[in-house]
Amino acid sequence: MSGPARLSGDLPPEFSRPAIDTAQPIRFRLNGRVVDGFAGDTVLSALMASGVASTGLFEKPPVALDDHSAPAIAVAGNEHRADLAMPMALCPALDGVSYVTPDARPSRPRLFSRAGSSLDLEFGTAIAPGGWIDAPPIRQITADVIVVGGGVAGLSAAIEAAERGLRVCLVEKDVVLGGMSEFFGKAEGEPAPDALIAELASRIGETGLVKLLLGTLAFDLSENRIEAIRVITSGALPQPERLALTADTIVLATGTAGRLPVFPGNRLPGVVEAGFAWRMAARYNVWSGSSAHIHTAANAGYRLALLGAASGKTIMRTSDPRIDPQTRFIEFCKAYGYRLGWGVTPARVEARRGDSLAIALADAVSGTLAEEAIDADRLIVSGGWQPALDLWVRASGRVTWHPAAQRLVADGALAGVVLAGSVAGYHTLVGCTEHGRAALAMALDGTIHTVPDTGIDPIFDTPDGPLTLSPPVADAAPAFISLAGLRTLTPPPRQGLAHFFARRSTSGPGWTALTISDVVGEIIAGRLDPAFAGAFCAERCVVPRALVAPPVPPHIPSHLDDALPPWLDGRFGAGQAQWSLRPAEPRRFEPGCLIFANTDHRSPLDAVGVIVHGAPGSTRALMQRPGIRVGETVYIRDGLTTTSARLSARYEG
Amino acid sequence: MRAGPSDMSEQSETIAVVGASPFAWLLAGLLASDHSRAVVLVGPAPQPFALRPLPSLSVAPLTRPQSWALLHDATREAIRRLSRIAPRMGERVDLALFAGSPTSRIALGHIRRMAEGFGHPVEPIDRAEQSGIGLRDTWLFDTALFMAAAPRWLASANVTVTHTPEALVMNRDGTATFADTLITRVILADDWAILGHLSADEIAAFARVEPWVGIETPPHRPLPFRAGLDLDSGTVFSQSAQGTFSGAAPDDDGKGIARIAACLAQDPAPRLAARTHFKRLVSHDGAPVIGPTRRGQMFVIAGLGPLDLVLAPTLAAIVCRTASPSGAEWATAHGAALRQPRRPVAEFSPAALLYGGTA
Secondary structure, three states, X not given: OOOOOEOOOOOOHHHOOOOOEEEEEEEEEEOOEEEEEEEOOEHHHHHHHOOOOEEEEOOOOEEEOOOOOOOEEEEOOOOOOHXXXXXXXXXXXXXXXXXXXXXXXXXOOOOOOOXXXXXXXXXOOOOOOOHHHOOOOOEEEEOOEEEEOOOXXXXXXXXXXXXXOOOXXXXXXXXXXXXXXXXXXXXXXXXXXXXXXXXXXXXXXXXXXXXXXXXXXXXXXXXXXXXXXXXXXXXXXXXXXXXXXXXXXXXXXXXXXXXXXXOOOOOOOOEEEHHHHHHHHHHHXXXXXXXXXXXXXXXXXXXXXXXXXXXXXXXXXXXXXXXXXXXXXXXXXXXXXXXXXXXXXXXXXXXXOOOEEEEEEEEOOOOXXXXXXXXXXXXXXXXXXXXXXXXXXXXXXXXEEEOOOOEEEEEOOEOOEXXXXXXXXXXXXXXXXXXXXXXXXXXXXXXXXXXXXXXXXXOOOOOOXXXXXXXXXXXXXXXXXXXXXXXXXXXXXXOHHHHHHOOOXXXXXXXXXXXXXXXXXHHHOOOOOHHHHHHHXXXXXXXXXXXXXXXXXXXXXXXXXXXXXXXXXXXXXXXXXXXEEEEOOOOOOOOOOEEEOOOOOOOHHHOOEEXXXXXXXXXXXXXXXXXXXOOOEEEEEEOOEEEEEEEEEEOOO | OOOOOOOHHHHOOEEEEEOOOHHHHHHHHHHHHOOOOEXXXXXXXXXXXXXXXXXEEXXXXXXOHHHHHHHHHHHHHHHHHHHHHOOOOEEEEEEEEEEOOHHHHHHHHHHHHHHHHOOOOEEEEEEOOXXXXXXXXXXXXXXXXXXXXXHHHHHHOOOEEEOOHHHEEEOOOOOEEEOOEEEOEEEEOXXXXXXXXXXXXXXXXOEEEEEEEEEEEEEOXXXXXXXXXXXXXXXXXXXXXXXXXXXXXXXXXXXXXHHHHHHHOOOOOOEOOEEEEEEEXXXXXXXXXXXXXXXXXXXXXXXXXXXXXXXXXXXXHHHOOOOOHHHHHHHHHOEOOOOOOOOOOOOOOHHHHHOOOOO
């Protein structure tokens, strides 16, 4: 009942307070497939717990199911209502509900497809954005301060604002407060993250001035307005609620996003980014497979090895591109007796039958392949962390490339918007917490408080390593440059007939809206000069809204009266004048028809006049002056037709 | 238009072309390669994958026969010249012009007869609540291809390229100094250069600064017309050979993207892939502005609209005083120093109508 990928038994404390209620089993359908789960599950977590590891096919190889690749869903019957689409990762799994994926096509059945482990959807060149980005907000919320992000920085900013008597709205996409602090673990001299989060959350409640919007995704920010989506339950059915939140002060405490090391096969089912793996395990007790290999360039990645082992999983090995990294978590790993491999990186990963992965490691510097591949059910990877600056950029905030950290970082200020905590570059639990308050104070008072952010000495806690890239390999699974999109490295050209039949990549650099993570991937892949990263982000990190709009009424004057338009001023010299004409045939002439002195002339340079009013009975022309007389015959050319006309009188208006 | 013989002293002059646009790069190269001028190109380093939402075309909604004649004379040679710099950068497409308001419908009628008179195949287009015409076989230029080929071409023409605009020190008499070189003439070749080097008052004498927005979409189903222009607002769009839409519209009221969306009008609608906000100079009378300004001595080129690339060889000849008599006369009539509106050359322009053709 719990699902093949659900943790059970004795679990470590971090995995012992999930959002699910195992006493309340539920059952729902997705595209007709029956899925079991628990109350508190999202549709995504229930699917993953049920063993669904793949969303479907990108070109040929399958893509792992995660919060980036999960398609939008709708309640069956609403598939044609784009405004009723919901993010799968936010949508509660409700008993008896039938869901569908309105924008994703079922792929063709495959000969060796693993029945039940894939949603069997087929991607084009991009994952279709959910219809909620185009839907108008149905609920407006106004506050004095909006805080986006419910980690320690966001919580402390909200408390600071509330203590000043301001109305606060705190938006958090997760179903609980706290962000990723628990994942990063406790450092010596710092409070335990769970205790600190509990204390901050308690104080939030005490203020009575903070409105919490959990499970709410803020996806756009423009000036002082945030666009967001959440899913509420109405009459036992899930229902999307599009929100527009407005405040004079906006605090972005959006934290950091896990980065994906780039190697062939890095988005195969079974490969999972460490932060997402932790969230699924901590919130929903989802952990697929019985064995795992951990590859991390960041110290926190080692925690998953420890937590996985404590949850009864077999950790095959941990690897790290850094040479001799130091962290307290490694010491624990050593104590457990794990095999540790340093200075290596995944060269390629292949799917094997029986849901396992073959992981080939290579020397991180020379690229020399290790002799034997590692077999594991799951590969958990961490390529370090990128400040989650998407909302910042969408609000026209600038970013610049930090070469040493290999991150895009915020540059400059935005009126009414401040960054707080790790998105602003803070690392420690205390630093992020204090900076939440400081950022709010800076936004409200303009005061700048120096916030210490002293972490563990690098001798004992090696800084995160670089985001590694292993070159693409012909006939291997694609190497995706980020989690967010479907942008891949271009494999070397195929040879022979395979080259002839090869499908051309359509993932050009500017063809879809990008995320900050995509841009980092482009830089790492060497396709974007980091010097231009800021301008590139400003143009291309946008919400991919549908270009639908009613015609905008023209705002030029709609009537020119009898006055000549400016583009006819002096058209036939200073002496030009308007004349009434009497055409040989009573018909309408379109303004602009040219008038010639004889039928041989055709060039507009030879025209002696032009129709300015062409209604039958009141044909009027602008004529050149010299030698012109009443009764003179001229010729009106209208396309291939020429009509004679006599000048009847000078028009005086 | 070929470069005619010119005075040795003129050939020895050093010209600084200031600009960031493909037109500025093209003009610099033409001055050096076709007119034997020593040229320094001053502008920012070209940003890879930069959005260039304003299309370069061989036709524009002109209402003056003299302008059509100039264009008619210039096009064949320009196509040939451009294709030698960047093969396949020009492509024949169908251009649509739309008009909704009574004023712009009248203008459309004039433009249609003018186009027909100069030999362009024209056909009416049915569109809800708008009149439209299609201009067949219009050239659409891929500026990204040009910018990719330009560095090598400029190098072969011995154009000195500097991406540090501050290296060019302007003098009051219109000359400048670059390193140890005396620059005898400075050409501000696009809006970026003019906005960066002229005062607001100087600019206001000949143009209005309009906020614009530009967009790009992922590849999408082809439209019947690969390029289009809405006369009511000045909104322009084009579709690349890969299917990507680019478009730009005035955005002073924040409705620029809605204007572009209304022009594209497809089901399913294309999605936004990129967006940029920029300032655009619109001359008060809708006509191009060419020559030294009234107060300063710097040579400005503005308001060419989509004809920038196709008129570049003509303008290079005008700068070097080797243009044909009709070209020289056209340039004189479009002088930047003339008080606007310049009645004999005023063109249809939504901005000119909206703001009365004055500063």
